[in-house]
Amino acid sequence: MKTAPLFLTLLFLPCLVVAQSLNKNVPEYDFARFDRNRITLFADSSAFERLFEKMDSLYFLGKGHLQIVHMGGSHVQAGTFTGRLRNNLLSLQPGLDGGRGLVFPFSAAGTNNPSSFLAGHTGIWRAAKNTQANSGKRLGLTGMALSTSDRRASVTLTTIPRDPRPGDPVFRFNRVRVLGYSSEGDRAPMILAGPRDTLYGVPLPEEAGWVFDLPTLTDSVRIAVTGTSGEWTLTGIFLDNPFPGITVSEIGVNGASLVSYSRCQDLQRDLKLLSPDLAILAIGINDATGTDFSEEVFLQRYRRLVEEIRTANPDCAILFVTNNDSFRRIRRRVYRVNTNGALVENIFLQLGREYNAGVWNLFDIMGGTGSMAKWEAASLAKADKVHFTEEGYRLLGDLLFNALMDRYVEHMKNTR
Numbered sequence: 029m030k031t032a033p034l035f036l037t038l039l040f041l042p043c044l045v046v047a048q049s050l051n052k053n054v055p056e057y058d059f060a061r062f063d064r065n066r067i068t069l070f071a072d073s074s075a076f077e078r079l080f081e082k083m084d085s086l087y088f089l090g091k092g093h094l095q096i097v098h099m100g101g102s103h104v105q106a107g108t109f110t111g112r113l114r115n116n117l118l119s120l121q122p123g124l125d126g127g128r129g130l131v132f133p134f135s136a137a138g139t140n141n142p143s144s145f146l147a148g149h150t151g152i153w154r155a156a157k158n159t160q161a162n163s164g165k166r167l168g169l170t171g172m173a174l175s176t177s178d179r180r181a182s183v184t185l186t187t188i189p190r191d192p193r194p195g196d197p198v199f200r201f202n203r204v205r206v207l208g209y210s211s212e213g214d215r216a217p218m219i220l221a222g223p224r225d226t227l228y229g230v231p232l233p234e235e236a237g238w239v240f241d242l243p244t245l246t247d248s249v250r251i252a253v254t255g256t257s258g259e260w261t262l263t264g265i266f267l268d269n270p271f272p273g274i275t276v277s278e279i280g281v282n283g284a285s286l287v288s289y290s291r292c293q294d295l296q297r298d299l300k301l302l303s304p305d306l307a308i309l310a311i312g313i314n315d316a317t318g319t320d321f322s323e324e325v326f327l328q329r330y331r332r333l334v335e336e337i338r339t340a341n342p343d344c345a346i347l348f349v350t351n352n353d354s355f356r357r358i359r360r361r362v363y364r365v366n367t368n369g370a371l372v373e374n375i376f377l378q379l380g381r382e383y384n385a386g387v388w389n390l391f392d393i394m395g396g397t398g399s400m401a402k403w404e405a406a407s408l409a410k411a412d413k414v415h416f417t418e419e420g421y422r423l424l425g426d427l428l429f430n431a432l433m434d435r436y437v438e439h440m441k442n443t444r
Contacts, residue, residue: 050433052116052426059395059402067347067431068377072384075345079305080439086272087121094126094274095302097169099289100310100349104280105134107142108418111189112425114144114276118197126273128199130266130302132170133183142278143190151181151253157281158288168207168236168263169298171281171288175261177215182252185265200245205266207237207298213258220250228254234297237263245269264298277302285314286329299340307337308428310349312376313414316368317356327375334383346385348376349428353391353400355413363413365398388431390424 054062069076085092096117098110118124133147134140137155141147156163158171165173174183187199206217206229219227219240229238242249249267253260268275281288289295289311311333315326337344351372355363373391380387395402403409408420416424 050120050437051430054423054426054430057402057406057408059399059406061393061395062427064389065393065427065431067386067388067435068380069386069435070381070384073386075343075384076386076435077439078343079345080436082305083436084440084443086124086274090121090123091272093272094306095129095304096274096276096306096308097130097279097299097302097304098276098308098310099279101280101284101314102282102415103310103313103352103421104278105140105142105282106280106415106421107144107278108421109416109424109428110276110278110280111142111144112422113429114274115195115197116425116429117274117276119195124273125197125199125269125271126275127201127269127271128187128267129275129277130170130264130279130298131185131277132172132264133174133185133262134172136174136183137172139282141190142280144278146186146188146190148184149182151178152176153178153181153183158291159281159283159285163291165261166209166263166294167292168294169279169292169302170207170264171279171284171292173208173261173263175259176253177213177257177259179253179255182220182250183262183265184248184250185267186248187267188247198247199267200247201249201267201269202242202245203268203270204240204242204249204251205232205237205268205301206240206251206262207232207264207266207301208260208262209235209237210255210260211258214255215253215258215260216255217251217260217262218254220252232301234300236294236297236301263294266301283314284311286311286326286333287315289333290329296336296340299337303341304337304344305341306345306347308347308349309333312351312372313354316351316372317354317366317414321368321371323371323375326372327378330375330379331382334379334385338383346383348379348385348387350376350387350389350391352414352416353394353397353403355400357412367397370397386435388428393427 136149153174156165156173
């Protein structure tokens with residue numbers, strides 16, 4: 029057993045005595061099972077120990093960097109769930125940064141932008157996404173693509189939330205990795221850093237895209253197009269800085285399933301670029317909505333995804349998030365409980381044991397089969413009985429953070 033330095037133990041003593049001091053306060057609901065809000069770990073939890081040791085270094089020494097990716101569908105694309113988790117993690121140590129991470133200008137693709145940053149665009153862009161059976165584009169980790177041959181086209185990103193709250197972290201960056209590729213000509217990205225400053229990128233390995241080093245830290249970037257012919261395709265933008273901290277990237281596409289991410293041929297390449305220390309896998313709600321749901325097919329598809337992540341970084345800790353309880357729409361204003369929730373719950377527990385991963389059992393915490401109707405009545409879920417309200421997503425972010433912190437406190441106790 030490793031022993032933490034004495035000064036670390038002394039610094040952390042209040043948390044050892046009162047573990048709840050790290051947790052966010054959450055309201056009580058008689059229909060929920062918040063007493064079961066925990067992360068289940070199995071026989072070999074070494075990947076989580078490595079994760080927690082990195083957190084030790086960050087929180088107590090101000091050294092190191094932690095990369096987290098949160099993958100899912102519309103729950104994640106909305107940005108509120110992941111944003112709450114991100115802000116909670118950074119709030120434990122004022123001054124931590126780590127960069128904003130991998131983002132995509134969804135608004136330019138005609139869909140909702142995550143709430144945690146602002147995006148704009150000019151010119152003509154053609155969108156593709158992994159929910160299309162044949163998008164005609166090579167896709168990466170974000171599951172999205174924007175293509176243009178318009179020399180006037182540009183996208184702008186600003187790392188300011190749509191509805192800023194007091195205490196929200198400020199994300200500044202001076203390195204931008206633009207993921208994508210050129211075809212049939214010399215179109216490529218450039219960054220307009222000011223009225224007279226135009227920056228041209230250096231190619232990334234494996235033809236992943238281009239990297240731009242900015243002259244100063246900023247919270248906004250405008251990416252335009254250079255070249256005279258052909259087409260350029262954007263598949264992601266990674267905003268980075270040299271500071272120690274935690275980077276949490278939300279990877280979500282409305283309607284995305286495991287099949288959707290299997291269509292992303294550059295997914296593993298992009299994962300290698302990020303090299304995540306923790307992958308939170310919350311894909312599954314769109315796989316298990318129909319009456320023809322196959323447990324075996326779901327299991328095999330998840331195995332393929334986990335193998336891609338572990339190939340990109342063998343030391344990555346995996347945290348499975350079970351599907352939330354949900355209902356199927358039968359006809360207008362008529363809904364029926366989706367009984368696949370309990371089946372998927374068991375598959376995630378099987379995957380957790382198989383890969384020595386963690387499992388956060390959201391289905392059980394919510395209250396099990398049929399509980400989504402009660403979350404809707406409490407204004408925590410929407411009328412479609414699949415998605416949550418803003419308040420509901422913030423609650424999920426707090427609950428997941430609390431479960432992670434409880435495991436972190438256990439790690440600290442075991443390293444005294």
